[in-house]
Amino acid sequence: MAALECLRDIGLEEECLAQATASQNMEHTRWCHSMAGDEYARIHSWGHDPHRHGDYADASPCDHVDLPQTLAEPIMVNRARQRGWEIRFSTALLSFDDQGPKGVTTTVKEVDSGREYAIHSRFLFGCDGGRSQVVRQLDLPLLKKPGQGIALNVLVETDLSHLIKSRLGNLHWCIQPDRPYPRWGQMCIVRMVKPWHEWMFIVLPEPGWDPKIDKEPTNEEYMARIREWIGDDTIPARILGTSKWAINEVVAEQYSSSSNNIHCLGDAVHRHPPFNGLGSNSSLQDSYNLAWKIAYYMRGLAGPNLLSSYSIERQPVGLGVITRANQGLRDHLACWTALGVTEPTLEASTAAFNELKAPTPGGAARRKAFKDAVAGTAREFHAVGQEMNQRYDGSPGIYFDDETEPRPELPEDPVLYHQISTYPGARLPHAWLNTRRPGTPISTQDIAGKGRFTIISGPGDGNHQWKAAAEQAGKTLGVEVKCVSVGYACDWEDVYFDWERRREVEDDGAVLVRPDRFVAWRAKAMPNDPGRKVEEVLRSVLCLGEAGKQVNGAT
Known part of the structure; x- marks a missing residue:
């Protein structure tokens, strides 16, 4: 949900939903003898438990969908090209040279031609996966725990639509304790890729099996085992591809170089199995966190310490992700x-x-x-807290000085349950809004973001003062600050009174939201000089110091 919110903010949600498998097709996770055979148990998943659905609906305007990277990546590549970016495939990184204020020179090689050349850029982003060369060359310290072995991926084309009506779900554990098996194929998870004709058979070998020592299976051996897991030899099946991966529990202690010229994201800095579905989702949120900070810095609107906040904010999230994902496997x-x-x-x-x-x-x-x-296994399949409880503590990009109480403790089980709060460093709470004459509802998430800061004020005369304060501070600092009032007879109506229950400020107070839709600061009531206060807070959040910067970036 959190990752889809990021895509929603940049206008890609509809295109992603058109390619994704809808939530209703992800209703269950199952344990069975085979896809066509006996079922041992099933569990509601991804918000479909009737006892948990409201927790998900309260947390986000977005639903869970299944969008594999093979379908998501082309959508994002096309968007990047439309915005003028050049995408170079079949190009290998050889090395890079961090030149401090001058930027980074990167040497790359065209795989097909062998031609080597240099690229000079202001920044380098290491999104190069679990074997990240950028992380290696930076020598970022890694926190490692012993891995949990090897898994084998087998992508299979087979039409199982006639089976799914009574077995609706996107994850199916096929476990056959009463049958002999090859050491490389003790059990598997059958993961839907394209409903209901393309599947990933994630094969878990017997403990101790090592592809460096033991013979890897042939396609014929794979197919024989897959037919046992399908459970019906009359169903045609074809292998589309195979791969293997290590079940890691690794996170970088820091995500950025000391110069802040090089930042690493995604699997490069947090490596883990796919349990809880946290991989690509976390990578997207890493990128979303960093993108606005780079943009503001490049435009001369923020100081270099804002770039430092990327690692400060996202590294604890990555640590939580690798811990939860590996525990998800151990729970089985x-x-x-x-x-x-x-x-x-x-x-x-x-x-x-x-x-x-x-x-x-x-x-x-x-x-x-x-x-x-x-x-x-509920902490894998009902983990709305794990998804949504990110809290950015100790960050220069958050203003804490006006808080008189410590941050509220997380719920007793912070994996299962989401804490809704406007305490600085928390996610902006979701609440449905509408106009006085009702039209299409929108979320509080939709009135924020879009690359700008947003002040959400309340009803009454205070909202006019907040609008003036936003305009004054924005003009002084050269940043866009939008002020939106929510409540009775405001810009947006709080139709269910959910925002009033969740905002944690008075009618004349306000919540300042960063471009990434995290709370930067809140005023529980109207300050004496709101214009001056908003400017003070923005200078702090943008790490501008006392003098600040001109819009052109000159000090």
Whole structure:
């Protein structure tokens, strides 16, 4: 949801939704013997639990959708080209030279021709994945925990639409404890890519299997195992591609060079399995956080310390992501144990698996263990808190000085539950708004963003003072500051009174929102001189210091 909000802000939401699998097709995650065979259990996922749906609806105007990188990347590449960017594929990074105030010179090589050449730029962004050369050359310190082995991806074209009506979901664990298996293919997750004819079979080998030592499967061996996981030999299937990846638990201690000329994003600085669906989503939010800061700095509207805030704000998020994603995988161990997967022999696995059906105390205990294990995966499939509870503490890009109380504690389970707050450094709360004569509703998220600062004020005479303050401060600093009033007889009507419940300021107070829709500052009531106060806060958030900068960037 949070990543889709970023795409919504830059006008790409509709195009993404047109390519994505809709939320209603992601209703369940299942555990089964095969796609066509027996089902052991299922769990509501991604906000579809009737007991949790409201938590998701309160958190965001966007719904969960499934948009694989293979479909998302062309959308973003096309947008970049439309904005004048040149995209060069089949080009390898060789090295770079950080030249301080002069920028960065990067040497690259055309893979097809072998031609090498240099590119000079003001900044270099290392978005080069889990084997990031940029991170290596910068020698960014990495926090590492032991990995959890290797996984194999097999992209398969097979039409399973006739099976899905009664098995609706985008993730299906295929586990066969009562059957022999090759060491490279103990079990798999069948992940929908394109409904319902393209699937990724994410194959988990037996612990200890190593492709550097053990023979990798051929396509014929892959297909034989995949047919067992499909469970119906009459269904045509074709392998489109294979790959392998390491199940890592790695995060960089910092994301940027000391010069702030080089910034790393995405898998380059946080490497983890895809559990909780946090990978590309976090990468998009890294980019969204950094983009406006680079733009303001390049236009002379912000000081260099604002660039430092990128790593300060996003590194703790990345640490949380890799921790949660790896714990999500570990949470499944209890399911495997209850099903008999972890037994040392096929005979023992089969006996444990069959015990699930037994009308005995042992059977009852195993069934309860499996039920509890499935419930224990909720932090993967209902983790609205993990998605939305980012809090930017200790950042120069946030103004905390007017807060008289510490930040409220997160919910008892911050993975499962989202804390809605306007405390500086929190996400702007979502609330539906409309006009006095109702039209199409919009979110508070929609009145902010768009590359500018936004002041959200309330009803009454105060909103006129806030509008004047926004205009005055914006003119002085050369930045766009939009002021929008929300409430009775305001620019936007608070139709459900949700904003009033969530804003945590008085009618004559206001909330200042950064271009990335995080709260920069709030005034719980009208200050004595709102124009001067808004300018003071903006100077601080933009790291301009006392003298500030002229619009042209000269000091």
